[in-house]
Amino acid sequence: KQAAKKTIIKNKSAEIVPAVACTTKQMRQAILDRLHKSLATEESKANNKAWWNATCYAVNELLFEKLTDTQKSHSGHDTRAVNYLSLEFLMGRLLSNNLHNLELFNVAQDALKGLGKDLYEICEEEPDMALGNGGLGRLAACFIDSLATLGYPAIGYGIHYENGLFAQSFQDGRQIERPDTWREYGNPWEICRPESIQHVPLYGYVETVIDENGISHKVWHAGQKLKGVPWDVPIVGYGAKTVNILRLWESRADEAFDWDVFNAGGYVDAQVEKSKAETISKVLYPNDSTDEGKELRLIQQYFFCACSVKDILRRFRRAGNKWPILAEKVAIQLNDTHPTIAIPELMRILVDEERLDWNFAWSLCEKIFSYTNHTLLPEALEKWSVALFEKVLPRHLEIIYEINRRFLETVEQKWPGDNDIKAKLSIVEEGSQRMVRMANLCVVTSHKVNGVAAVHSELVKTDLFPEFDQLYPTKLINVTNGITPRRWLKACNPALAALYDETVGKDWVVNLDKLKDALPKATDTVFQKRFMEIKRDNKVELVNIIKDLTGIEVSADAIFDIQIKRLHEYKRQQLNLIHILTLYRRLLDNPDYDMVPRVFLFGAKAAPGYHMAKQIIYALNKVAEKVNSDKRIKGKLKVVFLPNYRVSLAEKMFPAADISEQISTAGLEASGTGNMKFALNGALTVGTMDGANIEMAEEIGAEHMFIFGLSVAEVKELKTAGYNPYDYYYNNPELKAVLDWLDTDFFTPGQPGALSDIKRSLLEYGDEYLCLADYESYCKAHDAIDTTYRNKALWAEKAIRNSAAMGKFNSDRSIEDYVENVWHLKKYPLA
């Protein structure tokens, strides 16, 4: 496969002191040993999958030793650790990354070469570990990489989904979803730990019991029990001074609990119970922006939180510690509100089972928990009906009521007699359906609540939780997101990484600010040439991938303009679409229309139940078909929607991009992290003043980006004044023409109106995301892109400036911010 081939970087292993001692010869032998002794095959019979497995096992041999050493050191020092609770960890592939972090990539490459194999091709065999939807899950993956790299004791806790995010394909332009069977035939990176199984109760009823001293307490009698089986994935820090773990819980039936059913002759019934229990960790919910509200989702949340909290307490007790120092040893970070149920679960264990005083238990919880908010979209804010809670987690509901009762007393003290404020802040929402508001429970409990970029954190204070900010003036803070430079530069763009090694030294991998040292070279013609040659090589690689995946031929001389992220109306892929239609129309009107050839690339999954998102995919595919086969436009315009966008595909797209599309309606993209990956790899951003784009502009200089559209303040003004999309439609003939085009059957022959939904959403339904308001300014930004690209030296300078200015967006910096302001951890790297 040509597409898999990368420029082979000269083996510089002579100058590197690898993190783990292993020569090429030893690596080669280890791979062969695993092929023979673990996989029971031989060189002549082994396919690439077998070679991949053998290589992973060989890497594990080196890794496991470091893992054991890290665990010994952490328990020996009885370290304080952060427990990162997340329903999603979007890990992607691990082989290439683990080799880079062990500093053995070149060694493995040479070893395999000696065996007649290409490491890049072998890496392609690995299925992505797609246990996440998008930004939130990928952030968790970058964070655990950084925690290990920095030497902090940390555990990621999540769910061992049997099926990760669905695999996407297109049928006549429409998205088809298929299950993702990433571990159908086993996975070499995970270690099952039956010795650490946990048991989780569900349903049932609560009894008040009076003990021998006449004191009453609550006992929860479960109606069902689940068994949580932990699978550990080692997380290697760069340089291998720490190997932490990601612990993922798989649900099984609790045989001990179902014993009675068996004994009663219920052999078949017991089997049915078993498969019910196994459904809990069967599948990742594919929504990245709406609250699901399903019973199974609540049970997933409780299941993994209960397992994780018990696991945390088991480790605490094993060290011989006593409750008063719990908060000195344990920090728990809630990745959005999805793991909020860990709060009442910890209270339940401390109060009901350990019989601690409520106030004391509460003071521990306040110190232990902190919460990250990732979105302001109202439809994403989790609420659970009181009725559902009562059925599934009856004791937790009582505990939440008690937390709320005490909290409302504090509110009464601050705002005496103000019932409106009480209704607004209450953890329980009154109404025809009473609901538990998970975000309110998080804010009330946590000692710190953070947003993920400066503007977002400000909006969390002013728009989402203004009263909470008055009540707890130091609680709401900002921690700007970041990305790991190991995966998103060193591993995915080896040629650019090597250029930086040579230019600023190898230290940039852990100290991304070092890239700034390359800034003086931004105007150096020799450096510009090398930088842009690398970009071109990466584009050629992507050209081959596009051909392989879609059959479409594109030219590496065109501007590669890329939008890759989940499909959502607030991210405005439809704005990109109407701009593409604008260019197409200009070309049809005037075949000599002077533009630099442009390839518009998309990658995005739509939530299976999100109609409009799926329509936008359909429209983009239909427009692509028409544009790509239209000889009249002489190949000046191409549109490609790559199927099944995922981490491993992203790793090939970021390095090949000229333009990064970051075009959300201002105020709605909390941060974005793809924006950082593009810039780091030398793409220029066309973007709104939203999320982390704003901080990127501060670092890069807004003049080196293509900023357009309404600001957060202007969006608010326009909405208050009353926004009318027809004003723009009637005042801009080009806009009117492209929208009207969607009503014809030009793109869907014989099916007029097949794309009309999109037009309707932008006009009749009110254009909630202000696409039409930003259209003109967006088109102008694209005209500026065209003009700038013609000046090769200027473009190269800007590309270099973008890349070299990304130091702030290293996820190591984000983690240090959390450590300083939230977690207060110490480093314990191995010697």
Ligand code: 475
């Ligand atoms: C933001 N996912 C990005 C990124 O902070 C930001 C919601 C509900 C259920 C399941 N998943 C979700 C998100 O809310 C999400 O991914 N948010 C994203 O978090 C990391 O960079 O702007 O949209």
